[in-house]
Amino acid sequence: MNHVSKIRPGAIAAYRPAEPAVSALIDARREGMAILPRDVTPVVASQARVQLASAQHAMQPASPQMVMGWLKKLAGMVANAPTDEGAVRAAVEAVMEVCGELPAGVWSVTSRQAWCRQPAVNGRLPGTFWPRPAEIYALLRPIADRIAREVEGCKAILAIADQKPDTQRAPPTEAERKAVAEAMRQVSVERAAREAEEARVRCFGDYMPGNDATLRGWDLVRALEADLPKMTGEMRDFTVERIAVLKRAAEAADALLGDAKNA
Secondary structure, X not given: OOHHHHOOOOOOOOOOOOOHHHXXXXXXXXXXXXXXXXXXXXXXXXHHHHHHHHHHHHOOEOOHHHHHHHHHHHHOOOOOOOOOHXXXXXXXXXXXXXXXXXXXXXXXXXXXXXXXXXXOEOOEOHHHOOOOHHHHHHHHHHHHHHHHHHHHHHHHHXXXXXXXOOOOOOOOOHHHHHHHXXXXXXXXXXXXXXXXXXXXXXXXXXXXXXHOOOOOHHHHHHHHHHHHHHOOHHHHHHXXXXXXXXXXXXXXXXXXXXXXXXX
């Protein structure tokens, strides 16, 4: 039995997407369409209330044990999961560094199935192989974004449900137009912030002290800390953040591998 399978998983959040009626209203609002009280039936309001609680729970931070539990079950479904201790440590650290910020709800049975059920690409089934951290992130990030939108959207739906229903649909007021414009501006701001962060990662995230691509875990942390005095500006700021993430990943790997040895 390999090291991955010895690690006890944490509880995986059983997040499920919103009911179609709720999802449709969330998407409509996201696109700038006005939603009136009469659009929110008692059934839809009830569904939104349940989904809000579920989505808020799913947005809680994921524990290293939860991430490892997801990886453990995936290991039994693919062809080349890591087996020796060094490979397991490297895999855990890499996944935690890249995906550790993703919320609990993305580490689910559904997302694991989504990896395994990918269609063939050039005759190759990607889902039969152990994923790279970037591939896991690409799979899970849209799910995290969807959960966050559900939290915001369900809150808006419930706020509308508490309003008195209109007897006749009226054209949007100036205040409503401004609210829609502000919502769209926020979407643009969020997108710009994400693109800026991705640009920072592309620019500074591959830096390796001494061009030593073999550095991993605590060795990489110590080497980056030693190079900090040489850095300035945005590169230094990014590296400080990177060191903090690497430390959390290394600590998680130490704890999880310690649990595996004691199992």
